Amino acid sequence: MQVELLYHTPDVERAIATAARLCYAPVGASELMETMPQDRIDSVLSTIMKGGHFSTLEHVSYTFAVDGVSRALTHQLVRHRLASFNQQSQRYVKFDNGFARIEPETVKANEEAHEIFEKCMADCQDAYQKLRELDIPKEDARFVLPNAAETKIVITMNARELLHFFEVRCCNRAQWEIRELANRMLELVKPTAPYVFMDAGAPCIRGGCPEGKMTCGHPFPKVKRD
Numbered sequence: 310m311q312v313e314l315l316y317h318t319p320d321v322e323r324a325i326a327t328a329a330r331l332c333y334a335p336v337g338a339s340e341l342m343e344t345m346p347q348d349r350i351d352s353v354l355s356t357i358m359k360g361g362h363f364s365t366l367e368h369v370s371y372t373f374a375v376d377g378v379s380r381a382l383t384h385q386l387v388r389h390r391l392a393s394f395n396q397q398s399q400r401y402v403k404f405d406n407g408f409a410r411i412e413p414e415t416v417k418a419n420e421e422a423h424e425i426f427e428k429c430m431a432d433c434q435d436a437y438q439k440l441r442e443l444d445i446p447k448e449d450a451r452f453v454l455p456n457a458a459e460t461k462i463v464i465t466m467n468a469r470e471l472l473h474f475f476e477v478r479c480c481n482r483a484q485w486e487i488r489e490l491a492n493r494m495l496e497l498v499k500p501t502a503p504y505v506f507m508d509a510g511a512p513c514i515r516g517g518c519p520e521g522k523m524t525c526g527h528p529f530p531k532v533k534r535d
Contacts, residue, residue, distance in 0.1 A: 310375070310376070310377045310378055310486075310493070311374075311375070311376040311377050312374075312375050312489065312490060312494060312497065313373065313374045313375075313497075314370045314371060314372075314373055314494075314497040314498065315372045315373060315374050315463070316371070317369065317370065317371040317372070317498070317501055318369035318370055318371075319501055320366070321347065321435075321501050321502040321505065322350055322354055322503075322504060322505060323350055323364055323371045323466070323489040324351070324368055324369050324500050325354065325357065325365050325369055325468070325502075325505065326345060326350040326354055326357075326365075327345065328365045328368045329353050329356075329357055329362065329365040330345065330349075330353055330525070345504070348440075351504070355504075355507065358504065358505065358507075358508075360371065361388065363469045363472070364469070366467065366468040366469035366472070366505065366521070367467045367468070367469050367470075367504055368394065368467070369467060369468045369502075370390070370465055370466065370467045370468070370497055371465065371466055371467075371468070371471060371494075371501075372463065372464070372465045373460075373463070373464045373465075373494060373497070375461065375462050375463075375464060376461045377409075377411070377459060377461075378411065378422040378428050378432060378459070378460060378461075378462070378486060378490065379383075379410075379456060379457050379458065379459065379486060379510075380454075380456045380457070380458050381411075381456040381457065381458050381486065382411075382456075382484075382486045382487050382490065383396055383462055385487050386462070386464070386479040386487065386490075388456060389401055389417075389429035389466070389470065389473075389474055391466070391467070391469075391470040391473075392432075392464060392470055392474075393464070393466075394462055394463065394464055394465075395462065395463045395464040396460055396461070396463075397460050397461040397462070398449040399448075399452065399454060400447055400448040401447065402447075403440060404426055404434075404437060404447075404458075405437075405441055405446060406433055406457050408433075408434065408437075408454060409458070409459035410430050410455070410457040410458060410459055411457050411458075411459055411486070412426055412457065413485070413486075414485075426457075430455065430457065432456050434452060434462040436453040437451070437453050437454060438452065448505045452458060453465070455487060458460060464499065468498075468502065468505055471494070471509070472505075473505075473511055474491060474494075475491055475494075475495050475509045475510050476509075476510070476511065477508075478490070478491035478513045479491045479492055479495060479509075479510040480511040480512070480513075480520075480525075481511065481525035481527060482520060482523065482525050495509055495510060516527075
């Protein structure tokens with residue numbers, strides 16, 4: 310899996326604080342953006358994050374490039390509807406020379422399971438190739454390609470949606486592949502807005518587990534803040 314932060318709103322925390330402060334300021338946003346001192350930014354961010362006034366977080370966005378993940382992952386990913394996605398198309402990309410695949414570690418570690426997996430992938434490729442040889446268009450031949458097929462995707466989320474994404478996908482109960490993606494994305498955004506993403510991640514970082522009987526039983530230790 311390769312995850313790259315392609316772009317984000319410049320000066321993230323200043324932009325958020327500006328949007329929040331505008332509601333109460335007699336001057337315009339452009340002046341606030343230029344003149345607000347750092348201590349005032351910190352104070353505004355503290356009020357926002359502690360009070361849950363997260364609409365201001367929607368004014369900043371992040372764009373990621375993700376390669377080397379499975380279609381099983383992206384089927385989960387696009388359920389996050391407050392985001393934008395562009396994915397490598399199986400309608401237009403040819404896989405006549407084979408498709409890359411993502412193999413779970415549980416399968417790879419078991420010799421018999423690995424053989425079953427590889428045979429299935431080979432059968433899928435063979436079926437795809439034969440359909441193409443019969444002049445079946447790519448958009449129809451792709452129906453035999455598996456969830457394991459490797460794909461590439463560009464993701465854009467605003468900071469508010471990222472916090473929600475990290476909350477549900479960094480959790481131990483999330484599927485392992487999308488959990489790895491979420492953790493890598495979190496590592497990339499933290500340096501851009503340390504205060505905003507200070508407590509980002511699974512809910513148990515901030516307190517108890519909300520999963521009830523579905524809890525993993527191994528919550529992250531609660532982070533103590535001054």
